[in-house]
Amino acid sequence: xxxxxxxxxxxxxxxxxxxxxxxxxxxxxxxxxxxxxxxxxxxxxxxxxxxxxxxxxxxxxxxxxxxxxxxxxxxxxxxxxxxxxxxxxxxxxxxxxxxxxxxxxxxxxxxxxxxxxxxxxxxxxxxxxxxxxxxxxxxxxxxxxxxxxxxxxxxxxxxxxxxxxxxxxxxxxxxxxxxxxxxxxxxxxxxxxxxxxxxxxxxxxxxxxxxxxxxxxxxxxxxxxxxxxxxxxxxxxxxxxxxxxxxxxxxxxxxxxxxxxxxxxxxxxxxxxxxxxxxxxxxxxxxxxxxxxxxxxxxxxxxxxxxxxxxxxxxxxxxxxxxx
Amino acid sequence: xxxxxxxxxxxxxxxxxxxxxxxxxxxxxxxxxxxxxxxxxxxxxxxxxxxxxxxxxxxxxxxxxxxxxxxxxxxxxxxxxxxxxxxxxxxxxxxxxxxxxxxxxxxxxxxxxxxxxxxxxxxxxxxxxxxxxxxxxxxxxxxxxxxxxxxxxxxxxxxxxxxxxxxxxxxxxxxxxxxxxxxxxxxxxxxxxxxxxxxxxxxxxxxxxxxxxxxxxxxxxxxxxxxxxxxxxxxxxxxxxxxxxxxxxxxxxxxxxxxxxxxxxxxxxxxxxxxxxxxxxxxxxxxxxxxxxxxxxxxxxxxxxxxxxxxxxxxxxxxxxxxxxxxxxxxxxxxxxxxxxxxxxxxxxxxxxxxxxxxxxxxxxxxxxxxxxxxxxxxxxxxxxxxxxxxxxxxxxxxxxxxxxxxxxxxxxxxxxxxxxxxxxxxxxxxxxxxxxxxxxxxxxxxxxxxxxxxxxxxxxxxxxxxxxxxxxxxxxxxxxxxxxxxxxxxxxxxxxxxxxxxxxxxxxxxxxxxxxxxxxxxxxxxxxxxxxxx
Numbered sequence: 001x002x003x004x005x006x007x008x009x010x011x012x013x014x015x016x017x018x019x020x021x022x023x024x025x026x027x028x029x030x031x032x033x034x035x036x037x038x039x040x041x042x043x044x045x046x047x048x049x050x051x052x053x054x055x056x057x058x059x060x061x062x063x064x065x066x067x068x069x070x071x072x073x074x075x076x077x078x079x080x081x082x083x084x085x086x087x088x089x090x091x092x093x094x095x096x097x098x099x100x101x102x103x104x105x106x107x108x109x110x111x112x113x114x115x116x117x118x119x120x121x122x123x124x125x126x127x128x129x130x131x132x133x134x135x136x137x138x139x140x141x142x143x144x145x146x147x148x149x150x151x152x153x154x155x156x157x158x159x160x161x162x163x164x165x166x167x168x169x170x171x172x173x174x175x176x177x178x179x180x181x182x183x184x185x186x187x188x189x190x191x192x193x194x195x196x197x198x199x200x201x202x203x204x205x206x207x208x209x210x211x212x213x214x215x216x217x218x219x220x221x222x223x224x225x226x227x228x229x230x231x232x233x234x235x236x237x238x239x240x241x242x243x244x245x246x247x248x249x250x251x252x253x254x255x256x257x258x259x260x261x262x263x264x265x266x267x268x269x270x271x272x273x274x275x276x277x278x279x280x281x282x283x284x285x286x287x288x289x290x291x292x293x294x295x296x297x298x299x300x301x302x303x304x305x306x307x308x309x310x311x312x313x314x315x316x317x318x319x320x321x322x323x324x
Numbered sequence: 325x326x327x328x329x330x331x332x333x334x335x336x337x338x339x340x341x342x343x344x345x346x347x348x349x350x351x352x353x354x355x356x357x358x359x360x361x362x363x364x365x366x367x368x369x370x371x372x373x374x375x376x377x378x379x380x381x382x383x384x385x386x387x388x389x390x391x392x393x394x395x396x397x398x399x400x401x402x403x404x405x406x407x408x409x410x411x412x413x414x415x416x417x418x419x420x421x422x423x424x425x426x427x428x429x430x431x432x433x434x435x436x437x438x439x440x441x442x443x444x445x446x447x448x449x450x451x452x453x454x455x456x457x458x459x460x461x462x463x464x465x466x467x468x469x470x471x472x473x474x475x476x477x478x479x480x481x482x483x484x485x486x487x488x489x490x491x492x493x494x495x496x497x498x499x500x501x502x503x504x505x506x507x508x509x510x511x512x513x514x515x516x517x518x519x520x521x522x523x524x525x526x527x528x529x530x531x532x533x534x535x536x537x538x539x540x541x542x543x544x545x546x547x548x549x550x551x552x553x554x555x556x557x558x559x560x561x562x563x564x565x566x567x568x569x570x571x572x573x574x575x576x577x578x579x580x581x582x583x584x585x586x587x588x589x590x591x592x593x594x595x596x597x598x599x600x601x602x603x604x605x606x607x608x609x610x611x612x613x614x615x616x617x618x619x620x621x622x623x624x625x626x627x628x629x630x631x632x633x634x635x636x637x638x639x640x641x642x643x644x645x646x647x648x649x650x651x652x653x654x655x656x657x658x659x660x661x662x663x664x665x666x667x668x669x670x671x672x673x674x675x676x677x678x679x680x681x682x683x684x685x686x687x688x689x690x691x692x693x694x695x696x697x698x699x700x701x702x703x704x705x706x707x708x709x710x711x712x713x714x715x716x717x718x719x720x721x722x723x724x725x726x727x728x729x730x731x732x733x734x735x736x737x738x739x740x741x742x743x744x745x746x747x748x749x750x751x752x753x754x755x756x757x758x759x760x761x762x763x764x765x766x767x768x769x770x771x772x773x774x775x776x777x778x779x780x781x782x783x784x785x786x787x788x789x790x791x792x793x794x795x796x797x798x799x800x801x802x803x804x805x806x807x808x809x810x811x812x813x814x815x816x817x818x819x820x821x822x823x824x825x826x827x828x829x830x831x832x833x834x835x836x837x838x839x840x841x842x843x844x845x846x847x848x849x850x851x852x853x854x855x856x857x858x859x
Contacts (some may be wrong), residue, residue: 201818203752259757
């Protein structure tokens with residue numbers, strides 16, 4: 001049986017030839033993503049801003065009657081709802097701000113949820129209430145801060161480890177590609193206005209993990225080649241490393257994509273946004289390992305000397321430390 | 325590198341079989357079958373986001389604890405000074421502004437009072453720290469203020485009691501397998517799988533159920549009470565049942581000399597035979613019954629107020645001494661609210677008010693739907709992935725697929741053994757872990773291919789492949805472990821759930837994707853002695 005071979009042997013693609021335009025492009029994309037987050041804002045879920053979310057499925061309808069629902073809920077006098085489809089067209093979430101004074105008297109928010117669900121059920125016979133989330137302002141602030149702190153600390157410590165195992169240039173490169181991945185994903189969420197909740201933070205963590213994995217594989221090969229080919233110019237060496245690991249990059253990314261596409265197509269609707277974020281992250285993460293993490297090493301002047309001090313001092317302590 | 329002594333092989337298989345066997349109950353359960361009773365079942369529980377149910381986060385208000393402590397101290401001080409060999413008169417007692425202050429009329433008794441009060445202010449524990457500070461200002465005014473340590477300790481104790489009370493109340497509702505845990509200094513998480521409408525539960529938990537019987541101060545001027553002017557020694561309490569929009573009528577009751585309704589042996593839903601209205605019948609224990617008898621005997625003909633959570637339910641006149649040790653509480657109850665009050669009274673009063681600060685309910689349909697679709701997606705995804713890997717790596721692909729299957733079993737097994745819960749973000753961790761496991765094999769196999777191209781002999785190429793690839797796998801996994809540890813330490817809810825699965829998965833994936841496949845490959849190389857690798 002002939003085996004599937006997606007990448008021919010000994011490829012020699014000049015990935016880094018276009019590093020400057022690609023880098024500028026990436027930086028612009030990061031800036032654009034932040035611009036998007038600033039201007040359009042993220043469609044933050046109740047986890048982060050507090051409030052109430054009621055999920056409804058209209059079992060016998062092809063699509064949820066968004067306009068009708070908006071009127072019905074607005075008429076109840078609790079303010080304007082944010083209505084959003086999630087997954088299939090007949091599944092919808094109704095989001096409300098918590099009523100004034102509900103911090104003091106929590107029964108107010110209960111009353112709101114009851115009134116709304118009762119109204120929806122009364123007007124639509126096929127409405128099935130799938131869940132109610134209610135988060136107070138105080139808790140939502142903590143949830144947001146906890147998630148942010150966990151992300152930030154994880155990124156910093158990981159960069160520190162890479163510095164220790166490789167060189168400081170690699171640590172910065174890894175951190176930069178993390179910033180790139182997170183920024184672009186946030187930008188996508190601002191652009192599409194998909195709901196951003198705590199589960200999406202888990203998706204963000206997954207793609208960070210994946211991207212890091214990818215970056216380290218490329219870095220490991222660069223480290224190896226730096227020791228092996230001491231005279232080779234750095235851009236050439238980076239190209240060689242990326243090419244040597246190309247087959248692995250393609251096969252692994254495809255493996256991930258196969259599982260994720262299965263989740264997207266057949267998986268539960270509740271995790272659609274979440275799976276979509278990870279899927280997107282695979283592309284962003286693979287790209288950033290090649291075009292964010294690698295070229296920065298040229299500009300930060302990485303060299304063979306970082307790993308092999310010199311021929312004469314071949315068995316110096318530095319060698320022993322880095323050679324592990 | 326390719327040498328595997330017999331003891332090592334046996335050891336590896338033993339670990340694998342034990343871990344994988346532990347996954348059986350979980351898999352049997354997810355497939356919808358029953359696990360035979362009597363056989364140990366380390367099962368992975370599904371989180372509420374997957375299985376459906378209610379999650380409620382309650383927060384206590386600790387400012388109350390301070391007030392209650394000061395009130396309790398006032399009573400102790402009064403009792404102590406009254407029962408001394410030579411009673412001391414005190415006046416101008418105030419328990420506002422976060423401390424208890426009073427004036428000792430006879431200045432020569434200051435030291436005697438200090439001596440008498442001192443034992444009341446010592447900490448309960450052996451910490452040697454004081455629960456209260458005592459100061460004398462302006463010559464004869466005592467100021468007793470609770471210390472922060474004392475308050476903290478009291479809050480901790482109150483929370484411990486609160487968890488017990490919450491558990492009793494939820495058990496009384498007859499719900500299945502509730503989880504009730506302390507979270508941080510003053511929060512309690514309540515999770516009830518399968519519960520669809522948490523309203524009854526919230527009503528029950530929102531009720532502090534502090535029941536008091538206090539004498540009505542008949543001397544108080546109604547005009548004063550209406551204006552909120554508190555007569556000395558009194559407090560003003562509003563009536564509970566008010567028509568919407570109306571101002572609650574208020575009543576002045578004597579602050580001291582009443583009794584609390586916490587010394588009960590039972591509380592039950594009952595009916596008023598005349599009006600058929602729902603009432604609650606309470607039965608005092610011996611001590612409570614004696615106190616109640618004493619209170620009612622001494623005040624025949626006077627009205628007293630039945631106060632629940634700071635609101636007057638009713639204020640009947642005591643017609644005759646109640647000596648039987650039981651009493652009927654009427655108010656504007658429905659059968660449900662009377663029943664809920666009875667449960668609350670039976671389980672004891674909450675030492676602190678609890679507020680719902682977060683609530684998540686997932687309907688069972690959505691949960692079941694999620695699981696079913698998740699299983700299908702996992703099945704399809706795994707199958708497609710297996711075909712892809714087999715097509716790419718042939719024989720080596722078989723090893724990779726076996727390792728992957730083993731990995732899934734081991735993760736589920738370990739999660740079951742340590743009793744973790746699988747949530748939606750946990751599934752994300754699962755996906756990442758599977759990705760990392762596949763990647764480990766891909767790295768190794770691609771490296772072997774490469775080494776063969778460079779002209780190494782078969783055995784050497786395999787050996788080098790494992791050796792060189794392991795370095796990158798090691799670094800990648802350590803970074804992920806670092807990230808997962810930090811997420812576990814600092815993250816909340818979903819982030820934690822993700823981190824747990826990731827940590828377990830990284831360890832098992834190194835074991836299965838590197839160690840186990842190496843053992844299989846080594847075995848094959850020794851037996852078949854291939855001259856060429858079909859890779």
